[in-house]
Amino acid sequence: MFNFSSDQNIKDFEMLLIIRKAELLLADKASKKQFNTPIHLGIGQEAIAVGISKNLQKSDFIFGNHRSHAHYLALGGSLFKLFAEILGKSDGCSGGKGGSMHITSPENGFIGSMPIVAGTIPIALGGALTCKISNNSSISVSYFGDGAAEEGVFHEALNLAAIMELPILFVCENNLFSSHLHISERQPNHEISRFAIANKIRYLAMDGNNLNEVEKESKKLISEIRQTRKPGFIEAFTYRLFGHVGFEVDEMIGYNRKKDLEIWSERDPVKNFSNYLVSQNDSPVEMIFEIEKKVSLYVESEWQRATEADYPSVTDLDKNVYYEAKI
Amino acid sequence: MKYVEAIRQAIDDSLSKQEKLVVLGQGVWSPFYVGSSMDGLESKYGRQRVIDTPVSENGVTGLALGAAITGTPALVIHPRMDFMILAMDSIVNAASKWRYSLNYKSPIPLTIRTIINRGGEQGAQHSQALQSWFSHIPGLRVVMPSSPSDAYQLLIQSLESPDPVIFIEDRWSYDEEEEFEIKTAYPPLSEEKPKLITKGNDLTIVSTGFSTNLCQKALIDLKEEKITVDLIDLRVLQPLHTEIILESIKKTGKLLVVDAAWKNSGISAEIISNVCESGFAYLKKSPIRITLPSSPAPTSTILEQVYYTNIEEIKESIFNLTENSKR
Numbered sequence: 001m002f003n004f005s006s007d008q009n010i011k012d013f014e015m016l017l018i019i020r021k022a023e024l025l026l027a028d029k030a031s032k033k034q035f036n037t038p039i040h041l042g043i044g045q046e047a048i049a050v051g052i053s054k055n056l057q058k059s060d061f062i063f064g065n066h067r068s069h070a071h072y073l074a075l076g077g078s079l080f081k082l083f084a085e086i087l088g089k090s091d092g093c094s095g096g097k098g099g100s101m102h103i104t105s106p107e108n109g110f111i112g113s114m115p116i117v118a119g120t121i122p123i124a125l126g127g128a129l130t131c132k133i134s135n136n137s138s139i140s141v142s143y144f145g146d147g148a149a150e151e152g153v154f155h156e157a158l159n160l161a162a163i164m165e166l167p168i169l170f171v172c173e174n175n176l177f178s179s180h181l182h183i184s185e186r187q188p189n190h191e192i193s194r195f196a197i198a199n200k201i202r203y204l205a206m207d208g209n210n211l212n213e214v215e216k217e218s219k220k221l222i223s224e225i226r227q228t229r230k231p232g233f234i235e236a237f238t239y240r241l242f243g244h245v246g247f248e249v250d251e252m253i254g255y256n257r258k259k260d261l262e263i264w265s266e267r268d269p270v271k272n273f274s275n276y277l278v279s280q281n282d283s284p285v286e287m288i289f290e291i292e293k294k295v296s297l298y299v300e301s302e303w304q305r306a307t308e309a310d311y312p313s314v315t316d317l318d319k320n321v322y323y324e325a326k327i
Numbered sequence: 328m329k330y331v332e333a334i335r336q337a338i339d340d341s342l343s344k345q346e347k348l349v350v351l352g353q354g355v356w357s358p359f360y361v362g363s364s365m366d367g368l369e370s371k372y373g374r375q376r377v378i379d380t381p382v383s384e385n386g387v388t389g390l391a392l393g394a395a396i397t398g399t400p401a402l403v404i405h406p407r408m409d410f411m412i413l414a415m416d417s418i419v420n421a422a423s424k425w426r427y428s429l430n431y432k433s434p435i436p437l438t439i440r441t442i443i444n445r446g447g448e449q450g451a452q453h454s455q456a457l458q459s460w461f462s463h464i465p466g467l468r469v470v471m472p473s474s475p476s477d478a479y480q481l482l483i484q485s486l487e488s489p490d491p492v493i494f495i496e497d498r499w500s501y502d503e504e505e506e507f508e509i510k511t512a513y514p515p516l517s518e519e520k521p522k523l524i525t526k527g528n529d530l531t532i533v534s535t536g537f538s539t540n541l542c543q544k545a546l547i548d549l550k551e552e553k554i555t556v557d558l559i560d561l562r563v564l565q566p567l568h569t570e571i572i573l574e575s576i577k578k579t580g581k582l583l584v585v586d587a588a589w590k591n592s593g594i595s596a597e598i599i600s601n602v603c604e605s606g607f608a609y610l611k612k613s614p615i616r617i618t619l620p621s622s623p624a625p626t627s628t629i630l631e632q633v634y635y636t637n638i639e640e641i642k643e644s645i646f647n648l649t650e651n652s653k654r
Contacts, residue, residue, distance in 0.1 A: 102429050153385045156381070320432070323426070323434055
């Protein structure tokens with residue numbers, strides 16, 4: 001377990017850094033072929049999950065997608081279990097049978113992720129139905145990207161959420177890319193929140209690379225959903241600094257990417273927040289270095305532990321296909 | 328009790344017994360979509376628990392899965408199997424794999440009820456019998472009742488199952504009648520297997536759903552013929568249990584499979600394969616399959632009469648296999 005600072009700002013920075021350094025480590029290990037499972041890195045998008053998770057509770061139901069390391073970690077999912085999962089170990093969060101694209105941490109509210117684009121959006125609606133029936137203040141959260149708006153079920157889900165009055169937060173991480181295609185090559189309009197308007201769902205658009213903004217803005221909408229028991233929609237604009245899948249930056253892929261990468265690197269959410277901390281005066285640059293060092297050590301030691309964990313027994317192959325009563 | 332009344336009764340009794348169970352689907356408030364199988368349930372249990380939905384097959388099925396994995400048992404109804412094809416992502420990618428890929432250990436109380444609506448000049452997209460597709464998928468349980476008592480019992484068991492169930496009804500079975508006793512408890516669905524309906528020595532017939540009704544009628548017609556038959560109603564297509572079929576083949580050495588669906592890669596082929604793999608030495612004759620012709624369903628009644636399996640066709644195959652000269 002990581003020993004987080006009691007200072008809220010520093011704790012947030014530590015969380016951003018854990019996610020960033022964990023994914024950078026994965027990129028490095030993938031480049032050295034230390035595992036094969038496809039990894040979809042969210043480097044550059046960390047502030048969205050960290051900001052939103054600060055307003056979520058353990059009793060909420062959160063659903064991810066193929067690019068969900070940050071969603072999982074920001075909610076408190078174990079880094080060791082994530083690494084072990086990616087390495088195909090039985091200690092992995094999904095027993096080594098899911099890999100990077102099927103991760104779960106139900107004790108922290110992260111019900112699960114699956115890689116079919118938009119596939120978990122309707123499942124999150126079901127979580128919201130449970131919340132509605134339970135008559136408490138819990139909500140469901142569905143994370144997806146701009147590409148999901150090109151799937152039919154996304155539109156089914158927005159309509160269903162509105163007409164059934166379900167307490168769900170839709171979070172569109174608009175990183176301007178679906179795989180290799182820039183949004184301008186796929187949609188006539190860059191704003192996914194236009195579909196929230198069409199379905200009479202309250203929405204907020206925000207700078208997804210600014211942790212403070214994400215936290216503050218999402219707080220308003222989330223507390224509204226908790227009270228009104230009706231859906232809400234966040235569109236957080238961001239940029240994927242790595243390629244769609246794997247360890248490469250994919251500089252030459254997609255419309256205008258090389259130039260955009262320069263612009264968006266300046267808006268890096270981790271750099272952003274570290275600058276903010278320094279500007280607050282109470283966090284000198286030396287302290288930032290200390291935190292970075294502490295996080296690096298933690299991430300590397302969790303990786304080391306995961307590499308030492310056991311692989312599943314081959315007799316587990318056909319286990320857990322159907323329900324197995326607990327003995 | 329009629330078959331359709333048994334379905335209604337099972338849903339009524341389950342809603343009464345399982346306080347959290349919800350029923351969702353297109354047309355559950357309407358008398359047109361699901362016959363009389365939902366009559367009165369909306370007013371008895373309220374629109375919070377019996378929920379008529381927009382068409383959105385994939386969205387609603389995903390929603391039902393999400394409800395099931397967050398603590399709300401769900402029955403989702405697709406009034407026509409053809410339309411359920413739009414829910415394949417939620418069924419095949421999500422529901423069947425949620426347990427395995429995410430190391431999920433809790434029950435997934437999800438039942439997907441669907442109706443094969445053949446005949447009536449409804450044509451190719453209001454008639455398909457796709458039981459073989461679903462039976463291909465590990466993680467699903469596929470159930471096809473042929474009698475009112477089975478319709479009741481298997482639906483109760485499906486709604487108590489900890490695994491996703493595809494519950495397939497045939498509209499042509501709806502008027503089947505049978506007196507039977509309703510029990511207060513049934514064994515788990517996982518213990519259900521194919522069932523011997525009639526006992527005999529000359530031939531083994533294995534059939535599914537409505538085809539079993541046809542076979543029963545054919546055997547009544549043949550009462551004077553001194554042919555005795557083991558008629559086995561398959562009931563549970565996935566996971567498939569073939570022990571009773573193999574036992575019967577040891578005795579009769581002859582096999583007829585009747586499945587009112589297409590032949591190629593169908594469940595009828597699966598039955599014959601199993602018998603060839605495990606009981607080849609007992610076979611005295613080549614097995615015969617009676618299935619639909621390899622074409623979509625037509626509308627014209629003249630063509631429908633040729634398209635759908637009839638009792639005469641079954642009788643002829645029984646004669647062929649038992650070499651009875653009285654034709």
